[in-house]
Amino acid sequence: MTKSRSFLKHEMVKFILFTILILFLPLAFKGGYLLNVFVFVGIHTLLAVALNLLLGYAGQISLGHAAFFGLGAYASGILTATHGQNPWLAMAVVAAAVGTLAFIIGFPILKLKGHYLAMATLGFGIIVYIAFNEAVELTGGPSGFSGIPNLSLGGVSFDTDFKNYYLIWGMTLVTILLSLNLVNSRIGRGLRAIHDSEVAARVMGVNVRFLKVQIFALSAVISSIAGSLYAHTMTFVSPTSFGFNFSVELVTMVIIGGLGSIYGSFLGAALLTLLPEILRAFQDYDIVVYGLLLIFMTMFMPGGLVRGIPALVGRIVMRSGAGSKADA
Amino acid sequence: MLKKSSFILTFVVSLAILAGSALAAPPIKIGGLFAVTGPASFLGEPERNTAQMVVNEINAAGGVKGRKLELIAYDTQGDATKAVQAANRLIKEDKVVAIIGPSTTGDTMAVIPVVEKAKIPMISCAAGSKITEPVKKWIFKTAQNDGLAVARIYGDLKRKNISKVAILTVSDGFGSSGREQLKAQARAYGIQIVSDDTYGPKDTDMTAQLTKIKGSGAQAVICWGTNPGPAVVSRNAKQLGLKLPLYMSHGVSSKKFIGLAGDAAEGILLPSGRVIVADLLSNSDRQKKSLLAFVKDYQKHYKAEGDHFGGHAWDAIMLLKGAIERGGDNPAAIRDQLERTRGFAGIGGVFSYSPSDHAGLTKDAFVLVEIRKQDFALVK
Numbered sequence: 247m248t249k250s251r252s253f254l255k256h257e258m259v260k261f262i263l264f265t266i267l268i269l270f271l272p273l274a275f276k277g278g279y280l281l282n283v284f285v286f287v288g289i290h291t292l293l294a295v296a297l298n299l300l301l302g303y304a305g306q307i308s309l310g311h312a313a314f315f316g317l318g319a320y321a322s323g324i325l326t327a328t329h330g331q332n333p334w335l336a337m338a339v340v341a342a343a344v345g346t347l348a349f350i351i352g353f354p355i356l357k358l359k360g361h362y363l364a365m366a367t368l369g370f371g372i373i374v375y376i377a378f379n380e381a382v383e384l385t386g387g388p389s390g391f392s393g394i395p396n397l398s399l400g401g402v403s404f405d406t407d408f409k410n411y412y413l414i415w416g417m418t419l420v421t422i423l424l425s426l427n428l429v430n431s432r433i434g435r436g437l438r439a440i441h442d443s444e445v446a447a448r449v450m451g452v453n454v455r456f457l458k459v460q461i462f463a464l465s466a467v468i469s470s471i472a473g474s475l476y477a478h479t480m481t482f483v484s485p486t487s488f489g490f491n492f493s494v495e496l497v498t499m500v501i502i503g504g505l506g507s508i509y510g511s512f513l514g515a516a517l518l519t520l521l522p523e524i525l526r527a528f529q530d531y532d533i534v535v536y537g538l539l540l541i542f543m544t545m546f547m548p549g550g551l552v553r554g555i556p557a558l559v560g561r562i563v564m565r566s567g568a569g570s571k572a573d574a
Numbered sequence: 575m576l577k578k579s580s581f582i583l584t585f586v587v588s589l590a591i592l593a594g595s596a597l598a599a600p601p602i603k604i605g606g607l608f609a610v611t612g613p614a615s616f617l618g619e620p621e622r623n624t625a626q627m628v629v630n631e632i633n634a635a636g637g638v639k640g641r642k643l644e645l646i647a648y649d650t651q652g653d654a655t656k657a658v659q660a661a662n663r664l665i666k667e668d669k670v671v672a673i674i675g676p677s678t679t680g681d682t683m684a685v686i687p688v689v690e691k692a693k694i695p696m697i698s699c700a701a702g703s704k705i706t707e708p709v710k711k712w713i714f715k716t717a718q719n720d721g722l723a724v725a726r727i728y729g730d731l732k733r734k735n736i737s738k739v740a741i742l743t744v745s746d747g748f749g750s751s752g753r754e755q756l757k758a759q760a761r762a763y764g765i766q767i768v769s770d771d772t773y774g775p776k777d778t779d780m781t782a783q784l785t786k787i788k789g790s791g792a793q794a795v796i797c798w799g800t801n802p803g804p805a806v807v808s809r810n811a812k813q814l815g816l817k818l819p820l821y822m823s824h825g826v827s828s829k830k831f832i833g834l835a836g837d838a839a840e841g842i843l844l845p846s847g848r849v850i851v852a853d854l855l856s857n858s859d860r861q862k863k864s865l866l867a868f869v870k871d872y873q874k875h876y877k878a879e880g881d882h883f884g885g886h887a888w889d890a891i892m893l894l895k896g897a898i899e900r901g902g903d904n905p906a907a908i909r910d911q912l913e914r915t916r917g918f919a920g921i922g923g924v925f926s927y928s929p930s931d932h933a934g935l936t937k938d939a940f941v942l943v944e945i946r947k948q949d950f951a952l953v954k
């Protein structure tokens with residue numbers, strides 16, 4: 247008992263430190279464009295946490311998560327801009343609808359394993375992407391859908407990067423807290439059991455099939471909320487943001503950050519969102535450097551940044567310690 | 575690779591020039607947003623190349639009112655999220671006075687809210703008519719509206735007393751915009767669309783659609799797409815012995831189309847910007863001087879044929895240069911001067927902006943050309 251309580255205390259301290267970091271981060275940007283980039287880091291963290299619950303904890307791959315993100319964004323946009331609905335209400339209704347959809351398709355899809363599951367989710371992603379392009383009357387087709395209103399709360403309109411930063415990170419922090427809670431609960435242990443061996447999990451009394459579908463639906467709901475937030479922040483959506491490439495980018499965020507680590511999802515999302523901005527200095531060769539960096543990171547930090555960075559720091563500290571001893 | 579290395583060379587040379595003039599007044603910063611990679615790179619690459627080329631030339635000739643221009647160009651990858659991030663960076667970090675681009679209608683619509691809020695003038699290189707309809711205070715564009723190309727084709731059909739047409743459009747952004755315009759303008763020209771079909775961007779055989787068209791009683795066929803689909807349509811039409819006049823869109827107005835379609839290209843008609851027929855224009859044509867200069871320069875720097883996509887960026891930089899010369903480098907002044915541009919003869923056409931028109935072109939921006947003996951010829 248005491249052990250698990252001290253563990254939870256440890257988790258709480260980490261979360262509070264992380265929250266303080268996020269709250270004061272904008273002071274470092276002085277209103278520059280990096281604040282805008284970190285608004286997107288927030289949205290991407292939300293998505294990476296959602297996918298990590300499925301991929302990192304339950305061990306089920308999805309190459310179609312951009313579709314849930316896109317459905318949330320488009321449905322929110324259409325309900326508010328075309329039909330004049332309340333954005334908050336729309337966000338909730340859309341999230342419930344996307345969750346239900348994921349629940350329904352989850353039953354047949356999650357029977358599949360490995361490459362077959364990857365193919366099925368990939369197919370779903372492509373179908374949704376084509377629908378965004380072809381339903382021109384509804385979605386505006388390939389040239390996008392504009393005129394989506396900003397969110398507002400009690401007369402305050404979230405129309406600047408500064409306000410959106412706190413709105414989106416507020417939502418993200420709540421999601422992180424709930425996810426931490428979830429993965430440290432009985433359900434979280436059930437998910438990890440599925441990850442290691444479905445047969446063993448079933449023997450231990452875990453309802454494998456239902457739990458997989460539930461976590462898939464939860465992941466879709468979070469992605470849909472991220473999509474709604476994205477639509478209201480950008481005030482514009484177009485299909486290119488929700489294609490296969492973005493699904494792969496999400497999987498990359500989760501893996502580079504660290505499978506089965508909520509803070510790893512933040513590191514992965516932050517790295518993949520910031521890296522292109524940093525690499526603009528390389529002009530035309532940015533993609534080459536980007537690719538090389540990803541290769542090196544997966545080679546030398548197979549556990550992701552969240553485990554690789556402490557190991558690296560530890561090694562440097564040890565070496566410099568040894569070095570100074572030798573000098574003495 | 576040759577293109578890359580020559581680009582680096584011009585970059586290094588321009589850096590050297592910039593370094594030499596470091597003591598002079600600070601350069602005027604212009605932002606560029608181009609889809610250099612990704613599916614729209616066929617637009618973004620020539621645009622970025624052209625913009626850099628024109629800026630280098632302006633600087634070599636002494637700059638604008640004695641000050642150099644500096645182009646800061648970012649790749650949007652044709653992705654709305656990345657375009658918005660890049661636009662924010664241009665405005666907040668680089669503090670540019672104006673923005674050229676983006677290359678696609680989607681990217682343009684995405685950055686409009688950001689640019690409007692920051693009150694920075696932007697000249698888009700994308701064609702979608704919704705960019706400037708309704709007019710947005712800070713947004714202009716240089717690419718011709720698709721509707722103008724449709725008007726050119728329908729004008730020619732009317733002259734030939736053809737009233738029944740079949741349309742065959744590609745199912746992507748370009749094709750759906752063309753299809754919309756073809757249907758919307760038909761009545762005004764007394765034209766009846768007797769067959770309305772689409773094909774996928776990656777289809778390799780259009781025999782089925784053409785067979786249907788053959789039996790539809792159409793007197794002419796209009797195909798709307800970008801390479802390579804229209805070349806397949808031309809070859810299939812020839813194989814089927816379809817003897818109807820075949821019209822293409824400005825989406826294929828480059829030599830590449832003739833290469834793809836081969837013999838089947840003979841006799842095809844299409845509306846096009848003047849750039850592909852620059853040397854055939856009469857000396858009284860107001861655009862001829864700009865066109866010949868652009869084609870010659872692009873050939874010299876990039877060893878490739880300058881196309882109308884690059885031309886959109888050429889026009890945008892030249893329009894900006896004119897505005898800065900007249901009103902200084904304050905964003906609000908640039909915007910006001912852009913709106914007062916009248917009769918600027920560029921690559922895409924003769925531009926005249928006004929408070930109610932930020933697209934600035936008429937259907938004279940297009941000429942009708944016919945493919946004869948594997949080359950483009952002007953139709954009078």
